[in-house]
Amino acid sequence: MAMDMRMGALGALLLISLVHCFALSAAQDLPNCSFPAVYAFGDSLTDVGNGIGAFPEKFGNSEHNPYGVEFPMHPADRYTDGKLFIDFLAFGVRRRPIYPVLRGTNADFQYGTNFACSGAAARNVTYWSKDAGFYTPFSLDVQMKWRSRYQERLWFYEHLNGGLVQKLPFLNQTADSLYLVYAGYQDYFFSLYDSILTPRQALTIVPDVVQAISDHIEKLVTVQFFNPPPTDERVDLPIANNILVANLPPLGCIPAMLTQYQSATADYDSHGCLSELNKITSAHNELLGTTVVALREKYPEIKIYYGDIHGVYTDILKDPLSYNVTSPLKACCGVGGSYNFNKEVQCSYTGMVGNEFVNLTTAPCANRAAHLSWDGIHTSNTFNKAAATAFLTGKHITPEGGFNCSPDFKFWESRV
Ligand SMILES: *[C@@H]1O[C@H](CO)[C@@H](O)[C@H](O)[C@H]1NC(C)=O
Ligand SMILES: *[C@@H]1O[C@H](CO)[C@@H](O)[C@H](O)[C@H]1NC(C)=O
Ligand SMILES: *[C@@H]1O[C@H](CO)[C@@H](O)[C@H](O)[C@H]1NC(C)=O
Numbered sequence: 001m002a003m004d005m006r007m008g009a010l011g012a013l014l015l016i017s018l019v020h021c022f023a024l025s026a027a028q029d030l031p032n033c034s035f036p037a038v039y040a041f042g043d044s045l046t047d048v049g050n051g052i053g054a055f056p057e058k059f060g061n062s063e064h065n066p067y068g069v070e071f072p073m074h075p076a077d078r079y080t081d082g083k084l085f086i087d088f089l090a091f092g093v094r095r096r097p098i099y100p101v102l103r104g105t106n107a108d109f110q111y112g113t114n115f116a117c118s119g120a121a122a123r124n125v126t127y128w129s130k131d132a133g134f135y136t137p138f139s140l141d142v143q144m145k146w147r148s149r150y151q152e153r154l155w156f157y158e159h160l161n162g163g164l165v166q167k168l169p170f171l172n173q174t175a176d177s178l179y180l181v182y183a184g185y186q187d188y189f190f191s192l193y194d195s196i197l198t199p200r201q202a203l204t205i206v207p208d209v210v211q212a213i214s215d216h217i218e219k220l221v222t223v224q225f226f227n228p229p230p231t232d233e234r235v236d237l238p239i240a241n242n243i244l245v246a247n248l249p250p251l252g253c254i255p256a257m258l259t260q261y262q263s264a265t266a267d268y269d270s271h272g273c274l275s276e277l278n279k280i281t282s283a284h285n286e287l288l289g290t291t292v293v294a295l296r297e298k299y300p301e302i303k304i305y306y307g308d309i310h311g312v313y314t315d316i317l318k319d320p321l322s323y324n325v326t327s328p329l330k331a332c333c334g335v336g337g338s339y340n341f342n343k344e345v346q347c348s349y350t351g352m353v354g355n356e357f358v359n360l361t362t363a364p365c366a367n368r369a370a371h372l373s374w375d376g377i378h379t380s381n382t383f384n385k386a387a388a389t390a391f392l393t394g395k396h397i398t399p400e401g402g403f404n405c406s407p408d409f410k411f412w413e414s415r416v
């Protein structure tokens with residue numbers, strides 16, 4: 001009996017190592033990722049400079065220390081300490097970080113363009129602005145119009161101004177490029193942060209937010225056309241064949257939310273997050289997940305990936321030390337309270353907290369890499385890297401295996 005069990009265990013071990021070898025060699029056989037370009041839509045979790053481009057004062061702090069301390073050579077214009085998820089994703093699929101569509105100087109659009117903007121809701125602005133005090137007019141519908149115009153410009157360059165095209169993808173390459181849609185955080189977060197909606201009310205906007213994301217995806221996979229002068233002939237623009245739809249991190253684990261809704265009577269889950277707020281993101285993610293499944297059925301020839309940002313976040317909360325994270329619920333760049341966040345004096349500003357002068361323009365915390373949240377609102381370089389690493393290695397992503405191409409982590413730590 002004991003012998004049998006040992007044999008069984010040995011057999012299992014052998015099987016495991018066989019499976020492991022097989023998986024490894026399969027991974028080695030994958031072709032290199034080769035999307036011609038990368039495009040992105042969303043809010044401040046994905047904005048690489050459109051916010052500050054359009055509203056230099058409102059988003060001026062994305063250029064102030066210590067934002068972008070991992071980008072010492074130039075202001076990063078990103079709401080994080082280092083790279084955003086989109087930066088890691090673009091590097092990982094063997095491309096360079098993509099530049100904001102509103103960048104007028106020294107941009108490199110060779111490998112795509114980023115349409116995401118801070119303060120951008122998934123729902124259109126007319127619809128959304130009643131739910132928040134803080135927003136910009138560049139919701140997903142506007143970002144889609146920018147994208148169509150971008151494609152029209154490519155057509156003009158190629159057909160009417162031959163030879164003028166320099167360092168841009170060809171229009172036909174926009175078809176097989178990779179498109180990221182990572183939206184909705186703005187819709188929930190700022191409705192709650194500005195106390196326009198209660199958590200219970202925020203739960204009721206889930207269907208509209210997911211519908212807006214779904215509409216966006218459908219526009220990406222439906223042929224748009226235009227009638228360029230002088231002939232006004234109809235020109236069809238390429239659709240997107242590879243779309244990564246990302247879900248949302250758990251709202252109840254975000255330091256700003258934990259601070260604002262902290263109470264002795266609130267329900268906290270085993271990780272110390274606010275259950276009522278987590279219900280909102282869970283409802284969003286669940287509906288988004290079923291929506292993606294339905295879209296895959298409706299458009300079987302399109303690859304629509306679902307990236308489970310929430311799953312990566314929860315994995316880290318379950319075992320933070322394996323990610324070298326020691327402060328999963330505290331902001332790095334912030335001050336005070338249980339979560340190192342204070343609405344009155346935020347990252348990159350100075351001010352008074354009680355009688356104490358606080359200077360948050362440098363040296364935010366002892367170890368940035370130990371935090372999931374950078375400034376109490378936006379995820380950190382550590383989290384963004386973990387999420388991209390997971391998806392690129394086929395974890396927390398569907399369909400099974402993810403992009404099924406060999407990523408490149410060479411530039412993971414590069415400071416560009
Ligand atoms: C994949 O890219 C690596 C560089 O990261 C290169 O050495 C290798 O030759 C490429 N493989 C193929 C099949 O192109
Ligand atoms: C905004 O979205 C709402 C709800 O989907 C829709 O009724 C309205 O027509 C949209 N407005 C604009 C300007 O697109
Ligand atoms: C894509 O467009 C470019 C420029 O018009 C052209 O040279 C190339 O052959 C096209 N590629 C395909 C696969 O059609």
Ligand SMILES: *[C@@H]1O[C@H](CO)[C@@H](O)[C@H](O)[C@H]1NC(C)=O
Nearest residue numbers: 321322323324325369382386
């Ligand atoms: C955690 O830190 C150790 C020691 O510095 C390092 O070897 C390991 O790669 C780190 N793990 C992660 C997930 O960053």
Ligand SMILES: *[C@@H]1O[C@H](CO)[C@@H](O)[C@H](O)[C@H]1NC(C)=O
Nearest residue numbers: 350351358359360361362363
């Ligand atoms: C905040 O700290 C930085 C770095 O020590 C310093 O340069 C800056 O003058 C300080 N700001 C204020 C208002 O004291």
